Amino acid sequence: MAKMESRTTVEAHSGAEAGLADPGDMQLLAKMGYKQELRRQYSTVQIFGVAFSIMGLVNSIASTLAFSLPAGPAGMVWGWFTASILIFTVGLSMADMASAMPTAGGLYWWTHYFAGDKYKKVLSFLVGYSNTMGLIGGICSLDYTLALMILSCVSIARDGEWSASNGTIYGAYVGLIVIHAVCSVYAGKIMPKIQTFSIFMNIAIMIATVIALPVGKVTNGGSLNSGKWVYSHVENLTTWPTGWSFVLAFLAPIWSIGFFDSCVHMSEEALHAARAVPLGIIWSSGCACVLGFMIISIIAAVMNPDVSATANTIFGQPMAQVYYDALGKKGALGFMGVLIVIQFLIGLSLLVAASRQVWAFSRDGALPFSSYLRHVSKRVRYQPVRAIVGLVAVCIIFGLLCLINSVAANALFSLFVASNYVAWGTPILCRIIWGKTRFHPGEFYTGILSRPIAIVAVTWLVFGLILSMFPSTGPNPSAQEMNYTIVINGFVWLAAMGYYFLFARKWYTGPKMTIDAPSSVGSVSGEGVEKEKSLNGHDS
Template sequence: MSKELKGKGEAPQVTTHSVDHGKPDTQAIWANDDKLLAQLGYASEFKREFSLIETIAFSFSIMGVIASVSSTFSFPLVSGGHVGMVFGWLIPCLFVMTIAASMAELASSMPTSAGLYYFSAKLAPPKWSALASWITGWANVTGQVTLVCSIDFTCAQMITTALAVGSDGRISLGNGPTFGILIAILFAHGIVCSAATSILARLNLFYVLVNVGTTIAAIIALLVCSGNKGERVSTKDAFTLFENNTGWDNGGWAFLLAFTAPMWTLTGYDSAAHISEETAGAAKAAPIAILVGVAGTATLGWLTLIAASFATSSVSDILSTSLSLPMGQLFLNVLGKQGMLAIWSFIIVVQFVTGAAQGVDASRVVFAFARDNALPGSRFWKKMNPYTQTPVNAVWLVMVCSGLCGLLGFSATALSSLAGASVIGLYTSYAAPIFLRITSGRHKLVPGPFTLGKWYMPLGIIAVSWVTFIVVLLIFPGGQKVDAKGMNYAVVIIMAVFIFASGWWILSAHKWFTGPISNIEHDSRESTYDEKQREIEAADYD
């Protein structure tokens, strides 16, 4: 299926889908997907190799439940102990589901790699459409790139933890070697993420098997082995014992800081929207993947932390560990050296594939934003590789920027702030289109196969309110007495990007950035989606 392209700059290479004789409906599904994408204003440039199952696997794998829980285990330990582990995870997950549901509706209506900033552009008032798209896009790009760095740096820390345990403490790598491992991981991810879509789709089936299998094995091991050693705490203590190790006098506020762990884990599920141009039946597959990915990660993560709570006989002992990650100490206490190294090896693999999935997601965001000329050097970053038909240039831009962010790893405080900045950036970009959906976009959304109906308003209000609360929470330092070492620099990172993007907008971008740019012949300024929006508005007001 070919399309005539408008001669503005470089015409994108249009994918021609071949018939899959084993699946007689495949060509029809692809044709419908490409038609919907054209209505949104874009020509099809990717191969649609992701099936529904593979899209779900991608959304689930990008959150890497067991590896993410292991990475962030220190937060609930410090902020509430056993109560922080169990309820510090459960409460945020319930609110995140409202965000996921709202996002799923938008992804079903507008399945394009542009994702969140495209949603904002279409739902904002015409006068503010370009600015809403600009803000959402830069927030999302910031969150995506910093999240790649956070995931891969933690993977490097997991490797140093394994080396320390395996050598009985004789090998203790500092910040320099850890940064070197990070660079090696980013290089490996650059190669993987540059692969063709068909390879990436199949890899995600492997990712999800390793992820789920390792998580279930960790849950069973913690429960069974802690019982065998007689270290398992009582059910009452596992669910109700509260310990405040934050430095804040107010125990309630200290408990709230435990929310950082699930909020860092439950990120990246917008990935299903960003790969929608590579997905067959995207309008249905994307919302299903978002909801299943979040619900599955939330459930398995909660079960993992319940098991960890039962297995933690002393919170203070775990916190006093010399290992990079306290979860490594818990596994060492419960499983012994050999058992810990066995399960930890699989967790490292999970974290590695999580970083690979996030690299794909971030590269698609960068590609889409560059396609709409919103990044410096957009002409180069939006190029598609003729052999793999993937945005290889965008992939390596993400890896280089993530490596530069990794320099913050020479300060533990700065690295922790980077993780907070990734959550703030991503959730700001999640909340922006949802806020517009419940305000100026109430009568603009063209419903897709998945719609919330009248529930969009209460769910949207809860989602936006929660993001507002959590962004404020993530800016606060971990302790009440703040010095240079204990400062939360997330606000500094976010403000640096905000000042850059705002300055560029005021000085230049407001003159030429108009939001998503149609690259197909039927209309370079207005998509069929806009026409449908006006029809819906007219019908509502009539």
């Protein structure tokens, strides 16, 4: 062990000389078996900015408003309030582990570390694939929504007399994906500053929305809805019972507050990761809880009292109708234009974070073409360029669902939610069951409340996973109204497990050490395997 600690110190010193990281961060990463390969350049605020930018509260609320509108204003407001608090417990549980063990592949790494010996490999493999596919689904859904937002502006400009064909939507989607890829590769040097800029943009659009909507509504001769109507009026535009329709409004925050794990994937580029990553997680999820409630309340106060008119808008986006009703055509176009810029930044940040998960999983040899995808380009500021390119190729293929219909395209949303909920819940559950003696707190720790919070978080994730599989319109959906979450995600999970038991179990050993093998993701030496067992089984 003394030899290993000595080697760790040497690795840290050499990496520090190369300008990649501070020795302290490198030593903590080395204890988990990895050498420093990416450049650490993100401050605590910028790590928070990654998650806060990806959530993009106003944009996310605009994208998911259709899921909470059927329950009326009370369902929108209190559905957000209730679900966001429960989601915050997930963030707290994740922050505990992220502070103790900050690595880009955190979710599957923690699963392997905490799980019982019989289940380590298979569960970490499932979590890694589920998390990767969830992030891919997130990229697809974000850029699909961005394409719809851009095209809805054309529809508003033409007074609703034009609507985009599926081919036009797919063309816009592909173009946006490619632009994001080019920007993420060549803007790597300024990406931390872009995250800071995104924070200010998101705050600006929130302030503008909560001020301009009510002022515009009153100025244009309208009146605000009463507080009683906003906070107590329940409707039911579905064929579900009213109580369950209210619960289904939880889907809006479930889909909106969903990317605080991006902080984890940026761990190996964070300065003082043991502090920056957990703070980024809890700040972003906490802000979503409080600020989201405020934004939803304002929207409910200015929206058309005829909820169905907003839900069935001709513009294709209920939020576009809210802006149109309160601010008129020019005001709606102005706000939608700003939302488009922010949505673009959201997609850019998510692609960067997702590429780090793909890179980390490839570093451990789990993905097809791992030896290709795990390459880090030293010419482009130590970035996993090939992982970015691979992600873009997969997203373009998945985006072909846009050519079928909107129902098929919405399956991209379900891929993101269900896959990520499995990826988030599994390591937390493994820690509850097996991690009593294995967990050693980092700089951030919720103390005596850590275990109760983890139990609440897992319970919520199981409930949210089941909820995401319900058809939103009613118990007897048509083919167009059916929720295909179980089909899409079931295929992903079964395919991952089939791949594991048929092939990967023969060579996948879990996280691999790169301290002793700087340029290889293949087999680890016997000495390295023993060290890996020690690292993943006893030492954090």
